[in-house]
Amino acid sequence: MRLTGKVAIVTxxxxxxxxxxxxxxxxxxxxxxxxxxxxTAAERVATQxxxxxAPLAGDVATLDSLAAARDLxxxxxxxxxxxxxxxxxxxxxxxxxxxxxxxxxxIFNVNIRSIYNGARAVLPHFKAERHGAILNIAxxxxxxxxxxxxxxNASKGWGIAAxxxxxVELAPFGIRVNAINPVAGDTPLLSTFIGSDSDESRAxxxxxxPIGRLSTxxxxxxxxxxxxxxxxxxxxxxxxxxDGGKCI
Numbered sequence: 728m729r730l731t732g733k734v735a736i737v738t739x740x741x742x743x744x745x746x747x748x749x750x751x752x753x754x755x756x757x758x759x760x761x762x763x764x765x766x767t768a769a770e771r772v773a774t775q776x777x778x779x780x781a782p783l784a785g786d787v788a789t790l791d792s793l794a795a796a797r798d799l800x801x802x803x804x805x806x807x808x809x810x811x812x813x814x815x816x817x818x819x820x821x822x823x824x825x826x827x828x829x830x831x832x833x834i835f836n837v838n839i840r841s842i843y844n845g846a847r848a849v850l851p852h853f854k855a856e857r858h859g860a861i862l863n864i865a866x867x868x869x870x871x872x873x874x875x876x877x878x879x880n881a882s883k884g885w886g887i888a889a890x891x892x893x894x895v896e897l898a899p900f901g902i903r904v905n906a907i908n909p910v911a912g913d914t915p916l917l918s919t920f921i922g923s924d925s926d927e928s929r930a931x932x933x934x935x936x937p938i939g940r941l942s943t944x945x946x947x948x949x950x951x952x953x954x955x956x957x958x959x960x961x962x963x964x965x966x967x968x969x970d971g972g973k974c975i
Contacts, residue, residue: 729956731756734804736796736849738787738841739814741768743914744864747944748811748951753779755952758804762787762796762814787814787841793848801852808856809955810849812842812886813864817919823877831878838882842889854900860955861897863890863906864947865966870908871974883908887966894964903963905954910970912942938971 735752739745741763749759753776762785763769769782781803785792800807816837818830842863853859868876869883886906893904911917911932933940950969953959968974 728756729958730809730952733757733808733955734759734800734806735809735811735955736760736762736793736800736807736845737811737813738762738785738793738796738845741765741772741782743916744909744912744944744947745811745813746772747946747948748813749776749780749948751945751948751952752809752955755956757809760796760800760803762792764814787812787844788836790844790847793841793844797848797852807849807852808858809860809862810845811862811864811951811955812845814841815864815866815916817916818876818879819919820875822875826878834878834882838879839885842886846893850897850902853897853902857901859900859902861893861902861904862951862955863887863904865890865906865908867908867910867968867970867974870966870968890966891964898963903959905959905963906966907947907950907954908966908968908970908974909947910936910942910968910973912944912947914944917941936971936973937975940971942969942971 735757737745737749737759740749740761749761752759759780761769761780762783766784773780773782783796816833863886865886866883868880869887872880890904890906946969
């Protein structure tokens with residue numbers, strides 16, 4: 728129960744890694760505002776944790792959605808201690824010059840602008856409390872890029888750089904900022920990255936991971952719970968590879 732008494736916002740918590748983070752946070756005693764574009768998915772997760780999860784439809788590309796999540800946390804649960812910027816989008820493999828502006832804008836808005844919006848929404852409260860934890864979900868693509876995923880890789884590299892810069896600036900206010908870098912995971916986004924979700928394509932990805940399997944939502948939940956807990960009170964500015972050894 729390492730998160731007992733904590734209130735968190737988790738974006739993109741209706742599926743995949745975000746759902747795993749929400750599940751682990753609740754198991755560890757936290758109450759969670761779950762923000763997702765898909766309200767049905769958010770409500771499905773919330774019904775599994777009655778009373779501990781408040782679902783909210785929102786687009787993290789807008790400041791209003793993050794501000795609404797902050798307000799809901801304060802009104803429903805009486806506080807706010809953690810922000811997990813998990814919502815993200817991928818891209819199909821393609822030469823960098825072939826990506827159209829619409830997809831590029833989507834990657835920018837969800838993977839980059841959302842972190843900016845989250846900071847604007849929660850930092851006045853965190854600074855007033857002199858305490859808080861922010862966790863950005865980046866990617867191994869930000870530290871060990873694969874070809875034909877250039878703009879996605881770049882967005883995640885930005886997230887890692889932002890994490891370090893935020894950590895330096897916010898440390899004097901008692902606010903910690905970290906990131907985790909998942910390797911390819913068994914989530915709905917997998918088929919986007921590998922072009923098709925088949926046994927053969929999965930096997931090719933697994934062959935690049937020394938530990939011999941894809942990552943899971945539970946893996947991300949475990950790492951997130953530690954980094955956002957008081958047990959990690961001396962850890963800030965870290966991007967933790969949760970990758971089965973891929974980036975060694």
